[in-house]
Amino acid sequence: MSVDTVISATASLTSPLSLIHEASSAPGWWRSAVIYQVYPRSFRDLNGDGIGDLAGITAELPQLAELDVDAVWLSPFYKSPQRDAGYDVSDYCDVDPIFGTLMDFDIMMAEANRLDLRVIVDLVPNHCSDQHVAFQAALAAPAGSPERDMFIFRDGAGHDGNEPPNNWQSHFGGPAWTRIMGPDGSPEQWYLHLFDSSQPDFNWDNPAVHAEFERVLRFWLDRGVSGFRVDVAHALVKAPGLPAWGGRPDGGNSDGFPGHEAPMFGQPAVHDIYRAWRRILDEYGPDRILCAEAGVDLHRLAHWVRPDEMHQAFNFPYLHAGLDVYRLRGVITDSLTVLNGVGAPSTWVLSNHDVVRHASRFGYNGSGPRDGDGIGPADHQPDTGLGRRRAAAASMFMLGLPGAAYLYQGEELGLPDGIDIPEHARQDPTFARTGGERLGRDGCRVPLPWRSAERHLGFGDGDDPWLPLPASFTELARDAQAASPSSHLSLYRNMLALRRELGLGRGSLAWAEDWCSGSSLAYVNGATLVIMNLNHEPLELPAGHVLLRSAGPDAGHFLASGATAWLRIDGGGTE
Template sequence: MSEYTFLTGPADWWRQAVVYQIYPRSFADENGDGIGDLKGIISRIPYLKKLGVDAVWLSPFYPSALADGGYDVADYRDVDPRIGTLTEFDEMVNELHRNEIRIFVDIVPNHSSDLHPWFQAALKAAPGSTERERYIFRDGKGEHGEIRPSELVSHFGPTGWTRITEPDGKPGQWYMHLFAKEQPDFNWDNPEVREDFLKTLRFWSDRGVDGYRVDVAHALVKNLKGGHLPNRLAFDLEVMKNDGTDDLFDRDEVHEIYAEWRKVFNQYDPPRVAVAEAWVHANRRAAYASEKGLGQAFSFDLLGAPWRAKKFKEIIDYNLKSAKSYGSSTTWVFSNHDVIRHATRFGLPNGTNLTEWFLSPDRESKINFKQGLERARAATMLILALPGSTYLYQGEELGLHEPLNIPSERMQDPQWFRNPGKALSRDGCRVPLPWSASGTSFGFGPGGSHLPQPSWFADVAVDKQDGVEGSTLELYRQALSLRRKLQTVEELRWVNHIFNNKVVHFVRPNGWQSITNFGEKLVKLPAGNVVLTSQPLVDGKIGPNTTVWLTK
């Protein structure tokens, strides 16, 4: 194990960390094949160090057919050859650690790729075999088994069941997949599945990985007992039970799995940590973030919040109190690889239905780009001043809007082309980053990019913002540097503005103040030293869509 570099430090280093999400295929391409790679990430570690993040989170880099952007994993303990090698992964981890940056990796436990050796073995085996018991195979209904086993939709299409051809060439059983048909769901009632994932966690932890982001953490255990099969025609949170008995999601039994994971995590020093991607009712997050479980759970409440002071304060207050009640820390996030970038969302009118907007032919004309960027900068400064950890998404530090003019034939997202006219595409937020104002791929790599980049990337590239006072990149660098110096115990005190309900104002125990103006009127500055503003002050006052930090 001497070839691996480990970071020591307190066991709770993650509680107020800033974590930067890297979508590997779109971050930096060193070998010129149009796909980002580990060498590209290594080459940009100085950039990450200067930005001031505490950790990076790598979206899947495993061997994959890319049916769902890498979330269809063919081998959980290797690297996609198009992205790199295990040796390069080790080099990357070591270099990150030398720069005091920790690393989270994505773990995808609900489903594998249909190219995974286990699933390929299941296709060749007989019904009822050990190989098929690793997944969820069932006989169909009807005289010849031609009717799918239950009325279950998938996230990416009309059905969550696909029928296979048996080894003898005849139509056979069906398998369950909550996502694409290339992503068969594991059977987590099977001890062999559970043990194999423990092996995977040890594999990466032994190589120096500090933490895990757990994909679809709430979906592993399904109600399959006694021949029962779940029915579901929609996946809205409103149809999910909030008492641990839902057929498909957030069942109480899932926490037995994470208790086993925690035993593995605690074998390391400092203990490994994980954050759950669990789209569950707010009152159900606690178990995922328990010290007996994963440690943290994403709060996505701000992802859909309108630009209103009252709503922001309610969400923040609820999450702070909730996290305190179960001993974890809050997580704040505005953008990731699955959602429209927040600079664009904040440029749309409050209450906009994002799917309807995206599917409209004049979607770009509905965006107030200036407003969106101003609000995005203000919102990010606000959450960076809060107790808890903040998760940033690559490119938001450049103020990137969502690229909206990707031709349909270039799109890669199954959510788009398997739900024509019904879903938005996530490809826009996955467009490769602009590092320079010139070049065929704006510095992403010497061979173009796997998704088309818009011409306006030239105006927001890293080299156009580097060292430029007032640029979004420099704002992030300054904010993260100040945050590291000012961060204190996980408490705050709200300050009410009696005559203005469009202000979110709080004070941390060391006197650090954050004030965000959600309204149109100027807000008077309280006493204190101004150390950072998301927009310049207006006649010594806080303008609209602006956050200001002050110290004693």
């Protein structure tokens, strides 16, 4: 459709429109889905041990179906020593006892199917736990053995091999290499771990590693899952020779070290792995999906979602754009343009288990916490009221966009980060590996409040939760919000129902130029105008029926500061 056609179809909107994305009818439920991330240990504790479990997820799945999401994504629940909250897997085909059993998983799947909810599970293929049987066999075997070749072992540098093989650093702080000791106590080779020392990296140059993960995929597909979110999907293959790297450990751009040159990320051979996986998923039908957690720029991200590779990839540039309207516009335009080029939908996300919740991040007018770090009691504190208002506005703006949206558990309640967490209770390995210099991610992982009058706010009625719930969560509990038509939860319910009714996930996008400024941003999706006002003053709205607004009194055709509105435009829209 031409821009001229769009303008004539929206005669009541005097703003010129810049069309960048047309409506889509391509097959695939995942192209427009709303997917809800469940962090199992913090969702609901049904057995009373202070840690969430699969039975707790099963019990509360009706609440998610009522929220009108399409699928649930489960963070790791596999057998694990829990050194990194389950991202250190010791058995990829079993459930950790703290979460339940495989039978509990099957019961959960049956309930999800009854509620017409799809289930996506996390897959962690870059590394495993040092307690995994394969790594234990590697430790017991000699250098150069097939067992060692499952991982990345190297002789050390320097005198007697006392220095790490190269200068790579761990994401969690410190070197990315640990030296092992032989049976007689003498030092031997070093192994690579891009994350914690308890998480050795697999050697994806070894066909045996490929075969093992293809077995894992089939195990969970046979149990009915709808797909996999692939952890650090850009990291599996390392550059030949493991060359030195002077840039950031996470491969982000820095002076003199562009991220695309990082030798531990984005290597071309990684795409052959995902092509093979895609073929396996296709055997199970067209509705099984792969979603990449790949920390690369948008233009490179398109390589992960080509037609024969993954279906989706997380849009981290959008998450990190914050409330900067210029960055947001640029990221949205680039996302849709670049991904349209390979026939893939964009995804949108504002929070997850690795970042400060957006209800806290947006409570700062200046700089807030850095990525991967939480907020402590000694830090500059966010304005909680401002953060919640802006979070609601940002969520409404995001949910109007065409494509798929990911929600993080508790964001529908407007939950902030947990701040008053005692040092002895912190469990993120970043905190320990940096000697407390970095707080880590525990704050965004505190358990959910379900019922305001119950012990531990309904998270569990037994032992104290693994992380303390903030006192402010009492008034944010789900039952308290469900009773209020003006609550954050009610807003999410209304947004998600209206998003489905209007078909926004399958819609188009054109920028409404006259409403895009340094403090506001607006676009048209079909016949719906979405406007976010970040000015200090109310914003007069164009002609049209207000369908929903994120905050503020119903002040006719004025939009409150820090709010978003959806309007039905007289005369049609961009489709």
